[in-house]
Amino acid sequence: MISLHTSPLDQPGTGDAGGMNVYVIELSKRLAAQGIAVDIFTRATSSTLAQVVEASDGVLVRHINAGPFEGLTKAELPGQLCVFAREVLRTEAAQPIGHYDAVHSHYWLSGQVGALARDRWGVPLVHSMHTMAKVKNAALAEGDSPEPLARVIGEEQVVEAADMLIANTDIEARQLVDLYDAVPDRVEIVHPGVDLSVFRRRDQAEARRMVGLPEDAHVLLFAGRIQPLKAPDVLLRAVAVLLDEDPALRSGLVVPIVGGPSGSGLEHPESLAQLSAELGLDDVVRFVPPVAQTELATWCAAATLVAVPSYNESFGLVAAEAQATGTPVVAAAVGGLTTVVADGRSGLLVDSHEPRDWAAALGSIIRDDDLRARLSAGAVEQARLFAWERTAERTLEIYKRAASLMRLEASA
Numbered sequence: 487m488i489s490l491h492t493s494p495l496d497q498p499g500t501g502d503a504g505g506m507n508v509y510v511i512e513l514s515k516r517l518a519a520q521g522i523a524v525d526i527f528t529r530a531t532s533s534t535l536a537q538v539v540e541a542s543d544g545v546l547v548r549h550i551n552a553g554p555f556e557g558l559t560k561a562e563l564p565g566q567l568c569v570f571a572r573e574v575l576r577t578e579a580a581q582p583i584g585h586y587d588a589v590h591s592h593y594w595l596s597g598q599v600g601a602l603a604r605d606r607w608g609v610p611l612v613h614s615m616h617t618m619a620k621v622k623n624a625a626l627a628e629g630d631s632p633e634p635l636a637r638v639i640g641e642e643q644v645v646e647a648a649d650m651l652i653a654n655t656d657i658e659a660r661q662l663v664d665l666y667d668a669v670p671d672r673v674e675i676v677h678p679g680v681d682l683s684v685f686r687r688r689d690q691a692e693a694r695r696m697v698g699l700p701e702d703a704h705v706l707l708f709a710g711r712i713q714p715l716k717a718p719d720v721l722l723r724a725v726a727v728l729l730d731e732d733p734a735l736r737s738g739l740v741v742p743i744v745g746g747p748s749g750s751g752l753e754h755p756e757s758l759a760q761l762s763a764e765l766g767l768d769d770v771v772r773f774v775p776p777v778a779q780t781e782l783a784t785w786c787a788a789a790t791l792v793a794v795p796s797y798n799e800s801f802g803l804v805a806a807e808a809q810a811t812g813t814p815v816v817a818a819a820v821g822g823l824t825t826v827v828a829d830g831r832s833g834l835l836v837d838s839h840e841p842r843d844w845a846a847a848l849g850s851i852i853r854d855d856d857l858r859a860r861l862s863a864g865a866v867e868q869a870r871l872f873a874w875e876r877t878a879e880r881t882l883e884i885y886k887r888a889a890s891l892m893r894l895e896a897s898a
Contacts, residue, residue, distance in 0.1 A: 487510055488527045488574070513679075519875075575606055589609060597615075645667070677876075786807060795817070
């Protein structure tokens with residue numbers, strides 16, 4: 487595995503850590519459980535990190551020194567690709583010949599390194615985009631910056647170099663073909679998973695006691711990185727509309743924002759708190775630092791609903807995780823969220839980012855006990871479709887197919 491710009495050991499919800507971190511470590515663990523030894527190469531961001539860390543049985547995280555440990559933005563990372571690639575190749579050279587059987591790269595920066603390793607080692611390259619510049623630039627949030635042309639070109643190069651591409655959803659698969667000219671036969675759809683032993687239904691009152699929430703409150707939860715792409719501001723503006731329409735809700739409403747600033751959100755880390763104050767929501771909004779997966783599961787179980795108002799999501803892992811706890815999701819009808827959330831069965835999809843539309847969706851769940859109970863039951867059922875064990879099995883099949891394709895090309 488190559489995950490250059492973010493380590494699977496990092497805490498999701500801040501910096502560049504998010505769903506991809508969870509994806510890489512959880513997939514690696516499930517592959518290891520099937521007897522596949524996994525090395526994850528990532529860039530070291532601290533001098534205190536051990537060169538090699540055993541993340542779990544059969545999974546090693548290898549920290550590569552490439553550039554300064556701190557203060558390097560994602561936009562500056564392409565300048566470190568050569569150093570990173572050299573160290574990856576050097577690590578392999580110290581192993582017996584044929585040590586690695588496949589390379590699975592995550593995000594375009596890793597794909598650039600993966601393409602070099604593929605050719606040097608003679609093993610197949612499987613690549614997961616996770617996000618794509620052309621998709622993001624087509625649906626920019628207000629205040630967000632477009633992805634640079636260098637990334638667009640880099641992604642096109644990786645798509646061409648990869649033996650197989652893994653898409654999270656059928657929408658992403660179509661985008662790879664339509665926007666990046668990927669060969670359809672070399673694109674496979676594999677849904678990410680949910681750790682159903684961690685994210686599970688539990689007593690809501692107990693969960694609320696554990697995270698310090700009132701037992702009788704309406705809890706509208708946002709969990710994720712605080713940046714324009716994730717659109718937490720849409721939730722706050724919708725809450726302001728809700729309270730304007732029904733002031734009586736205020737005394738029983740809590741809106742936890744669980745996560746930290748990242749990406750372009752780092753430019754104005756206090757902007758969401760300032761917006762909360764401007765909207766007069768400081769008495770209902772709670773800002774909570776990023777939490778571990780086990781605690782996030784408790785927050786999800788404690789919530790009345792989880793809001794995912796992103797402008798784009800290749801999958802939307804937090805929506806799947808929330809549903810596994812039996813909590814309905816209100817999500818933007820974009821990208822992978824239309825696959826993760828079954829509209830009207832496990833949650834509600836909102837086909838805009840207008841605060842009034844969001845207020846209507848949020849209010850319908852708050853006010854209708856029957857709807858909330860029906861969506862809760864459907865959420866658990868929907869989450870069962872996404873299990874990491876199934877993800878690992880399908881991914882392993884794709885590794886084998888990529889190897890077969892590579893052998894056929896070599897013999898042609």
